[in-house]
Amino acid sequence: MAAFEQPVEPSSNISSSSSNNIPDYEFMNLNSTPFHIGSFRDEWLERLKPEDFSFQPGDQDSFEARFAAAMGVGEETMTELRSVCSVDSLLCHSGDQERDPEVVPPNTTLKTLTHRKKKNKTQKCTRNRHDLYADELDRLTAGRLPDTKANQLPEGELILTINIYFPGTMEKFNHLRPHTTLLMTGSHTLAELRDAVCCVSDLQVCGEFSSTPDMAPDFMSKDLFKSAYFFFEGVFYNDMRYPECQDISSTTIDWAKSHNYPPFSTAKMEDTRLVDLKVKVGFPYLYCHQGDCEHLVIITDVRLAHHSDCLDTDLYPLLTHKNRLMTQKCSVCHVFIGRWYTTRDQFAPSDPCLFCDKCFRMLHYDKEGKKLGDFLAYPYVDRGAFN
Numbered sequence: 354m355a356a357f358e359q360p361v362e363p364s365s366n367i368s369s370s371s372s373n374n375i376p377d378y379e380f381m382n383l384n385s386t387p388f389h390i391g392s393f394r395d396e397w398l399e400r401l402k403p404e405d406f407s408f409q410p411g412d413q414d415s416f417e418a419r420f421a422a423a424m425g426v427g428e429e430t431m432t433e434l435r436s437v438c439s440v441d442s443l444l445c446h447s448g449d450q451e452r453d454p455e456v457v458p459p460n461t462t463l464k465t466l467t468h469r470k471k472k473n474k475t476q477k478c479t480r481n482r483h484d485l486y487a488d489e490l491d492r493l494t495a496g497r498l499p500d501t502k503a504n505q506l507p508e509g510e511l512i513l514t515i516n517i518y519f520p521g522t523m524e525k526f527n528h529l530r531p532h533t534t535l536l537m538t539g540s541h542t543l544a545e546l547r548d549a550v551c552c553v554s555d556l557q558v559c560g561e562f563s564s565t566p567d568m569a570p571d572f573m574s575k576d577l578f579k580s581a582y583f584f585f586e587g588v589f590y591n592d593m594r595y596p597e598c599q600d601i602s603s604t605t606i607d608w609a610k611s612h613n614y615p616p617f618s619t620a621k622m623e624d625t626r627l628v629d630l631k632v633k634v635g636f637p638y639l640y641c642h643q644g645d646c647e648h649l650v651i652i653t654d655v656r657l658a659h660h661s662d663c664l665d666t667d668l669y670p671l672l673t674h675k676n677r678l679m680t681q682k683c684s685v686c687h688v689f690i691g692r693w694y695t696t697r698d699q700f701a702p703s704d705p706c707l708f709c710d711k712c713f714r715m716l717h718y719d720k721e722g723k724k725l726g727d728f729l730a731y732p733y734v735d736r737g738a739f740n
């Protein structure tokens with residue numbers, strides 16, 4: 354279970370309260386007790402002063418005065434703190450040295466730079482720049498302000514960190530848990546979460562298209578099979594946005610009923626905002642689509658938005674981590690990602706054989722697009738297509 358690999362802290366350690374909406378650990382360092390997200394936010398807003406969660410930068414003097422009072426320190430200590438914590442102390446070049454942001458000086462005393470240097474060195478051979486910065490996508494948007502006031506995140510808005518795990522269809526996924534991490538606001542609906550999940554099984558194309566390769570994109574699974582659900586705390590949240598959507602949770606609910614399990618209920622994902630959910634932080638829940646493509650979903654943090662967060666609502670759901678997956682290359686050019694596989698193919702070195710679009714068409718069709726020879730062709734969508 355992924356939660357074991359990544360112990361997370363519930364957003365609050367206030368455990369003495371009798372309120373059910375303030376999470377406590379259910380299992381130490383693993384997951385919290387269930388709580389209602391919206392009520393949890395209300396508990397925070399009740400206890401905090403508006404300036405605590407305001408996006409306006411506070412006045413430095415009054416901040417320092419409050420800090421000194423809260424910590425019980427005098428002016429002398431404050432002066433020392435000011436100099437030790439000054440941004441200038443983070444400079445690693447001496448005054449007369451030329452500053453090059455790309456070069457880490459050889460004898461830097463800054464721990465972050467020493468760590469970065471070590472990380473770059475050890476990971477250079479096995480990881481490329483995508484992997485190196487896979488956890489740092491949020492840096493690109495930190496503190497980003499919207500162009501118009503209307504797109505600004507409201508103060509007191511919740512931000513949830515949500516991990517969506519890749520379906521465990523491969524043996525090696527038992528050891529490695531590739532996932533994407535999204536930041537979403539409390540007012541997002543589960544349908545918006547669904548739309549933000551990129552899964553290759555939504556893009557699969559079913560059918561044999563050797564005679565009509567240009568028709569293939571019209572048969573994407575996402576457009577044909579729109580049903581999906583999330584499962585949180587005994588409730589199946591079904592996607593019912595389109596007339597062709599079905600309640601695919603009913604089979605499970607009926608089965609559970611016939612086997613004397615506690616009853617499950619259903620709701621619509623498009624009508625459910627994240628603040629309406631009752632969940633445990635750090636606990637694995639389920640997202641299921643395309644019939645049986647199952648992803649674990651773990652909410653790892655629920656907190657109030659801060660002025661250093663990305664404040665542009667247009668950029669949410671915000672991707673902050675993405676695993677890169679190996680791609681399968683074309684067996685002819687070995688350069689481009691495979692887009693087609695063929696069987697019973699007289700031109701292919703193996704059966705089945707993977708081709709990129711260019712090689713596939715060059716080898717199997719004449720200039721007028723007429724099929725050459727005898728073969729069956731199926732569109733192939735690589736799981737690394739989202740890298």
Ligand SMILES: [Zn+2]
Nearest residue numbers: 552554646647
């Ligand atoms: Zn999937």
Ligand SMILES: [Zn+2]
Nearest residue numbers: 683686709712
């Ligand atoms: Zn190729």
